[in-house]
Amino acid sequence: MFSSVVPDYDLKNAVSSNRLQGLWRMMTGFRLAYVAATACLGIAALSRTAVFMLLRYFVDHVLGQQGRQGMAAQIALAFVGLALVQGLFTFLSGTLAARTAEGVTRRLRNYLFDHIQRLSFTYHDQTATGELIERSTSDVDAVRRFLADHAIGAGRILALFVVNFVALLRLHVPLALLATIVVPVLVVLSLVFFRRVSKVYEEMQEQEAVLSTTLQENLTGMRVVRAFARQQFEREKFEQQNWEKFVRSKRFLQMHAQYWPISDLLCGAQMLACVSIGARLAINGTISVGTYVAYAVLVIWIIWPMRNLGRMIVEMSSGLVSYQRVAEVIAVKREELTEGDYLPASDVQGQFVFDHVGFQYPSGHRALDGISFRCQPGRAIALLGSTGSGKTTLVNLLPRFYDYTSGTLTLDGVELSRYPRQYLRQQIGIVEQEPFLFARSVRDNMTYGVHRPVSDDEIEAAARAAAMWDDIMEFPNGYDTVVGERGVMLSGGQKQRVAIARTLLKDPRILILDDSTSSVDVETEHSIRRALQHLIEGRTTFIIAHRIQSVMHADLILVFNEGRIVQKGTHSELMQEDGMYRRIYDMQTRVEATLERELAGGGLF
Ligand SMILES: Nc1ncnc2c1ncn2[C@@H]1O[C@H](COP(=O)(O)OP(=O)(O)O)[C@@H](O)[C@H]1O
Numbered sequence: 126m127f128s129s130v131v132p133d134y135d136l137k138n139a140v141s142s143n144r145l146q147g148l149w150r151m152m153t154g155f156r157l158a159y160v161a162a163t164a165c166l167g168i169a170a171l172s173r174t175a176v177f178m179l180l181r182y183f184v185d186h187v188l189g190q191q192g193r194q195g196m197a198a199q200i201a202l203a204f205v206g207l208a209l210v211q212g213l214f215t216f217l218s219g220t221l222a223a224r225t226a227e228g229v230t231r232r233l234r235n236y237l238f239d240h241i242q243r244l245s246f247t248y249h250d251q252t253a254t255g256e257l258i259e260r261s262t263s264d265v266d267a268v269r270r271f272l273a274d275h276a277i278g279a280g281r282i283l284a285l286f287v288v289n290f291v292a293l294l295r296l297h298v299p300l301a302l303l304a305t306i307v308v309p310v311l312v313v314l315s316l317v318f319f320r321r322v323s324k325v326y327e328e329m330q331e332q333e334a335v336l337s338t339t340l341q342e343n344l345t346g347m348r349v350v351r352a353f354a355r356q357q358f359e360r361e362k363f364e365q366q367n368w369e370k371f372v373r374s375k376r377f378l379q380m381h382a383q384y385w386p387i388s389d390l391l392c393g394a395q396m397l398a399c400v401s402i403g404a405r406l407a408i409n410g411t412i413s414v415g416t417y418v419a420y421a422v423l424v425i426w427i428i429w430p431m432r433n434l435g436r437m438i439v440e441m442s443s444g445l446v447s448y449q450r451v452a453e454v455i456a457v458k459r460e461e462l463t464e465g466d467y468l469p470a471s472d473v474q475g476q477f478v479f480d481h482v483g484f485q486y487p488s489g490h491r492a493l494d495g496i497s498f499r500c501q502p503g504r505a506i507a508l509l510g511s512t513g514s515g516k517t518t519l520v521n522l523l524p525r526f527y528d529y530t531s532g533t534l535t536l537d538g539v540e541l542s543r544y545p546r547q548y549l550r551q552q553i554g555i556v557e558q559e560p561f562l563f564a565r566s567v568r569d570n571m572t573y574g575v576h577r578p579v580s581d582d583e584i585e586a587a588a589r590a591a592a593m594w595d596d597i598m599e600f601p602n603g604y605d606t607v608v609g610e611r612g613v614m615l616s617g618g619q620k621q622r623v624a625i626a627r628t629l630l631k632d633p634r635i636l637i638l639d640d641s642t643s644s645v646d647v648e649t650e651h652s653i654r655r656a657l658q659h660l661i662e663g664r665t666t667f668i669i670a671h672r673i674q675s676v677m678h679a680d681l682i683l684v685f686n687e688g689r690i691v692q693k694g695t696h697s698e699l700m701q702e703d704g705m706y707r708r709i710y711d712m713q714t715r716v717e718a719t720l721e722r723e724l725a726g727g728g729l730f
């Protein structure tokens with residue numbers, strides 16, 4: 126629907142080590158408009174210079190001459206015509222350049238958004254979110270400014286220079302050379318100066334980023350700030366950072382305030398020299414009065430724009446740096462979603478066989494080692510073990526969030542790495558420890574990722590099965606209640622149950638429950654466990670839990686320690702072994718007994 130305006134082009138092809146070439150490729154589909162913008166720029170510059178040449182003709186051949194006053198009207202008309210041409214083409218050039226820049230960056234933004242959500246978990250583990258946001262917003266905007274303002278601006282300055290210089294040469298060669306003496310000085314001066322300014326500018330931007338990070342963190346963590354009564358501390362921190370921002374901005378403005386008077390002085394001196402030497406030549410008759418008049422204005426137009434050339438060049442180079450930062454992200458390989466040489470026509474059965482499976486994070490940490498067990502379709506496997514023992518890492522292998530690095534792992538007899546990721550993810554439902562909800566309605570969150578139309582009856586059934594229906598009925602707008610950012614309007618248990626309802630609607634063959642009951646109170650735990658019973662029925666389930674009650678009914682219990690399985694079996698088997706499982710069991714029952722005693726005796730509160 127939207128794509129008709131933005132030509133299709135795979136931006137992957139725009140990645141190049143030559144940044145200018147890369148940018149040029151990025152403009153595929155918009156180049157003609159951009160070239161036209163440049164041509165319009167040239168025409169506008171030409172017509173401006175033509176005005177001055179016409180002025181010369183007017184002074185020399187019309188003004189002082191008898192019997193030619195009749196031409197005055199024609200010349201006036203020509204002036205108006207030239208002004209119109211100049212205005213029209215300046216406008217056209219600006220519009221075309223802006224349209225190009227907006228089109229290119231709009232396509233770039235869309236591409237980056239889609240690209241980033243297709244990058245691997247490993248990439249996201251290693252890259253800060255803020256960094257990606259920065260590249261998809263500020264850097265893209267810098268590319269836009271490069272195309273719309275800086276490249277066009279520099280082109281305009283150069284076009285004015287060339288056209289006016291040629292015109293000056295035609296007037297009088299020595300005078301033309303005289304007019305450009307200061308130009309190299311100005312260019313070098315502005316280059317050196319704006320390079321320094323851009324450093325100061327970057328420092329200012331950095332501080333701005335610090336400020337906005339602080340602001341954002343404080344807004345998100347407002348509850349914590351208030352709970353710990355840290356307002357005063359946070360205020361002082363912010364004020365100090367804001368002061369630094371003020372200092373840096375002042376430095377930036379002061380540098381600007383230095384440059385313009387200096388360059389004004391230079392240009393002024395140059396013009397004074399040109400105008401007075403030109404005047405002497407006119408007085409002693411070497412050049413005509415018309416030539417002198419044209420010369421005086423052309424000098425202005427050849428010198429003044431030069432003051433900005435350095436700025437344009439420096440800003441262009443920061444645009445090129447931004448291009449590179451964007452291109453780096455584009456160059457990252459995407460996670461293959463649909464690739465895989467084995468695609469079953471129907472749903473999986475859900476039989477997993479682990480044979481000496483090992484996994485090492487790219488950081489080098491060996492999180493799993495020698496994992497071997499088998500799991501029959503429809504059975505429940507429980508994973509128990511201290512934090513950091515590798516339970517989450519193991520279940521992350523199943524949807525191929527990460528690929529195991531050694532051993533073999535088969536699903537229904539076929540190596541897992543042969544399945545397309547997208548297929549696996551459709552077959553697997555995950556209820557995370559802290560489910561993420563979008564700031565949308567309860568209904569939208571429940572049907573998220575369900576690739577089929579869902580009726581209201583189905584939604585209600587899922588809500589009931591997840592023990593969430595009563596809660597939803599108490600919400601002000603029922604299913605249409607918006608749950609707030611990350612679902613802050615819901616309690617931990619409610620979020621869990623919405624996630625369970627969402628998974629029920631997805632109806633996957635394989636289920637992963639990562640610590641689904643660990644962060645909720647006893648009563649909620651009870652209703653969640655009931656909701657989970659509905660969910661588990663008939664599905665191959667992996668349950669990660671801390672409490673023995675949550676795992677004791679599983680068909681197979683795996684006890685993890687430091688990435689290895691140290692015990693496996695059913696509850697009754699493991700109770701007979703003298704190992705970690707029984708120690709955890711004893712400890713938990715002892716804690717609970719104490720708790721009960723103290724509650725009964727009123728000792729705890
Ligand atoms: N994305 C990651 N990159 C590198 N190491 C990780 C990553 N995620 C987890 N780990 C490490 O792997 C080990 C197992 O972690 P995890 O599977 O989350 O444990 P559990 O779920 O049992 O608490 C830990 O030592 C953890 O620090």
Ligand SMILES: [Mg+2]
Nearest residue numbers: 516517518639
């Ligand atoms: Mg975990």
